[in-house]
Structures are given as C-alpha cells and as structure tokens.
Amino acid sequence: MSAGKAKGHGPPRRKHHDDEHDEAHADERWLVTYADMVTLLMVLFIVMFAMSTVDERKYAQLKDGLAEGFGREQSILTGASPVSNAKGVGDPGEASYEMLLAQVPESQRENVTKILDEAARLKNERAQGAARAEVDRLLKVWKRIDEALRHQGLRDDVRATIDERGLVVSLVSQHVVFEPDIAELTERGRRVVDTIAPVLADLTEPIELDGHTNQEPVKPRYYPSDWELSLARAANVLHRLEDSHGIRARRLRATGFGHTKPLVDPARHGSQRVNKRVDILVLSQQPAETRALMGQAYDELRREAGLDGLPTDPAGDGTASGPHAAAGVPTRSRGEDPS
Structure with missing residues (x-):
C-alpha cells in the first residue's frame, strides 16, 4: 500500500x-x-x-x-x-x-x-498657415482704410505694405501732408489722419507712429536736427489720434528715424517729397515665429494675384504696388499729376 x-x-x-x-x-x-x-x-x-x-x-x-x-x-x-x-x-x-x-x-x-x-x-x-491668416486679416483692415480714403479723394496720399511687423500705412507728402521743415500736419494731412482713424479705433492692436525726414543734407530751421523733426511729426499724428479720435494712449507710441529709413531710393527723382512721412504701423500680436513668415506669405499672395515683380511706386509713376494692389484695387493711371 x-x-x-x-x-x-x-x-x-x-x-x-x-x-x-x-x-x-x-x-x-x-x-x-x-x-x-x-x-x-x-x-x-x-x-x-x-x-x-x-x-x-x-x-x-x-x-x-x-x-x-x-x-x-x-x-x-x-x-x-x-x-x-x-x-x-x-x-x-x-x-x-x-x-x-x-x-x-x-x-x-x-x-x-x-x-x-x-x-x-x-x-x-x-506657422505658415497662421502667417497667411494674419496677412489676410490685415489686408481686410487695409481694404477698409483704402475705401475710406478713396471716398474722400485722399487715396494718393497713402502707400501701404505688410511686413514682419504688421500693416504699414505710410502718409507720404505727395499732396503736402507735411510742409518742409514743419512737423504739424497740413489741412490735407489732418483729413488723411481723420479718415484713417475710425478704422484704427475699431482695432485692438498697438499702433506705432514712425516719423521720417527726407535725405536733404540741410539742417531743419526749427529743430536741432532731423531726428527731432521726424519725432515731432510722429508725435503730431499721435496727438491727432488720441485727442481728436479717442484712441487710448496706451495703444500708441511715437518714434523718430530721421533720414535713416527712406521709403524709396533717395537718388530717384521725386523721392524727397515722399521720404518725409509718418508710417502708421498696426503691430501684429502673433508669435514671433508667425510674424517672421508674414513677409513671405504676403509675397506669395502677390504672386498668386499676378502682381509679382511690380515695383513700388510712392513717387507716382503709375506702377504702384502694395496691399491695395494685392487686394485687386486699381492703382493710379500713368501720367496723373502727383504734386
């Protein structure tokens, strides 16, 4: 067992x-x-x-x-x-x-x-998609400004573009927005600013006013140098936006660049009358990597619209380009008196 x-x-x-x-x-x-x-x-x-x-x-x-x-x-x-x-x-x-x-x-x-x-x-x-979307949005802002200026017959006093900073609207002195050596806006200049201001007031972005002088090697009559003159021009536009249109001061800042940033080549005929100007910048609030691609996105949009290769024309020879052109807005016909 x-x-x-x-x-x-x-x-x-x-x-x-x-x-x-x-x-x-x-x-x-x-x-x-x-x-x-x-x-x-x-x-x-x-x-x-x-x-x-x-x-x-x-x-x-x-x-x-x-x-x-x-x-x-x-x-x-x-x-x-x-x-x-x-x-x-x-x-x-x-x-x-x-x-x-x-x-x-x-x-x-x-x-x-x-x-x-x-x-x-x-x-x-x-980032590229965001840059393209931001450029499209800024072009819509420009279209509103463009329509308002055309309605007032002031379209030829302004040139615009888009770069990594945002929308740049330049008040050129084609019709004497600024008289020589003077920082105060002329009557026509005030009309230009008053026409643009309501569109700017509807936005939320910061606005930078950049003052510029032409490249004539002559000391201004009423200012120590062209640096002070350019800053005074920017400050006058700033005060117009704040005092007359209620745009809050915290959204505004003024900078003077003297003669250092011409809009067109100083050697070009007629450049002096447009290089003295104030640029109104609607500063984009997109991240840096998006803003860095905005210039490229704007150029691509221009190529798609068949506008690539057109020279800028702040002097008024009929070949103007910028956001108005990219948006399909007609430019001035050749031969029109720019003065």
Whole structure:
C-alpha cells in the first residue's frame, strides 16, 4: 500500500515542477512590454522637448532642485550648465536635443529622428498657415482704410505694405501732408489722419507712429536736427489720434528715424517729397515665429494675384504696388499729376 502511494505520487511532483518553470517564463514576459513602453515614452518626451524652447533660468532651478532632492553634491553641477557644455558656445536648445537623442538606443534613433523631423515640419506648416491668416486679416483692415480714403479723394496720399511687423500705412507728402521743415500736419494731412482713424479705433492692436525726414543734407530751421523733426511729426499724428479720435494712449507710441529709413531710393527723382512721412504701423500680436513668415506669405499672395515683380511706386509713376494692389484695387493711371 505504501509502495503504491509512492508510485502514484511521482508524476504530480514532476508536473508541479513544469508548472513553476512555465510560470517563471510567463512572469518575465512583462519585461518586453515594459521596455517598449519606456522607449515610446522617451520618444514622446523628445518630441515634446523639440517642439518647445529651453528656458535656461528654469532649467537651472530644476537642476538645483533635483540635485538637492537626490542628495547630490552641488559641486557636481556648478559652473557652466551641461546644456552649454555639450556644444561649447553653441545653442543650448540644440545641445540639449542632441544630449537627449544620444540616450535613445542606436536601433531606434532613425525612427526617432524621422518623428522629430515630421514634428518640425508640422510646426512650420502651422506657422505658415497662421502667417497667411494674419496677412489676410490685415489686408481686410487695409481694404477698409483704402475705401475710406478713396471716398474722400485722399487715396494718393497713402502707400501701404505688410511686413514682419504688421500693416504699414505710410502718409507720404505727395499732396503736402507735411510742409518742409514743419512737423504739424497740413489741412490735407489732418483729413488723411481723420479718415484713417475710425478704422484704427475699431482695432485692438498697438499702433506705432514712425516719423521720417527726407535725405536733404540741410539742417531743419526749427529743430536741432532731423531726428527731432521726424519725432515731432510722429508725435503730431499721435496727438491727432488720441485727442481728436479717442484712441487710448496706451495703444500708441511715437518714434523718430530721421533720414535713416527712406521709403524709396533717395537718388530717384521725386523721392524727397515722399521720404518725409509718418508710417502708421498696426503691430501684429502673433508669435514671433508667425510674424517672421508674414513677409513671405504676403509675397506669395502677390504672386498668386499676378502682381509679382511690380515695383513700388510712392513717387507716382503709375506702377504702384502694395496691399491695395494685392487686394485687386486699381492703382493710379500713368501720367496723373502727383504734386
């Protein structure tokens, strides 16, 4: 009886041993999934980092906090940050990106690089789309200004364009908006500003007034130099917008550029009468990466409208271009008296 029991108990013990062996292998399978998850998480964080910017001050605070939290010696992390050390005097963000990418297993780096390149491409496409949308919005603002000026017969006193700053409306002295050496607006100049002001009042963006003089090497009669004259011209337009049209002062600022930024080449015939001017800038509030692409977006819009290659024409020879042209608004016919 005892022998039979011994014989009967043999196989179950072997089966129990096999079950333990299988369980051990089953318990280790989670390591494969875990390793894949960790790799994907690392890729995710690299992509997120690549789409952001590095704040060195916050990085330093994080570095010090981690050092204290883990009981590390401060001397380990003193001196130049590892972000800068990675590439000497190179870009901190680029160095940190390379440091993170170096942590990815060699077999995964190609895939990670592709993911990051695709993320950068999508980010650039979003910025280009935002730039195009902002240019379209500013062109609508210009269209309102253009219609108001045409209704008053003042269209030829203004030229406009769009660049990385926003919409630039130039009050040129084609019809004596500013008399020589004088900062005060003429009667016609006041009419121009009064016509534009209601459109500006409906906006929320900051408005910059940039004063300019022509390039004649003559000292102004009533000002120490052309710097003061240009600033006084900008200030006069600013006061007109604030005092007569209620545009809040916090939205306005005036700057003088003297003779340093001519609208057209000073050697060109007739340039002197338009280079003395005030530029009214509707400053775009888009992020810097979007504003940097606005000039390109505006040029593309002009090409699509068949206006690429047309020279600007603030002197009035009939080949004017700008937002009015891009919007399909006719320009002045050749030969019309610009004075």
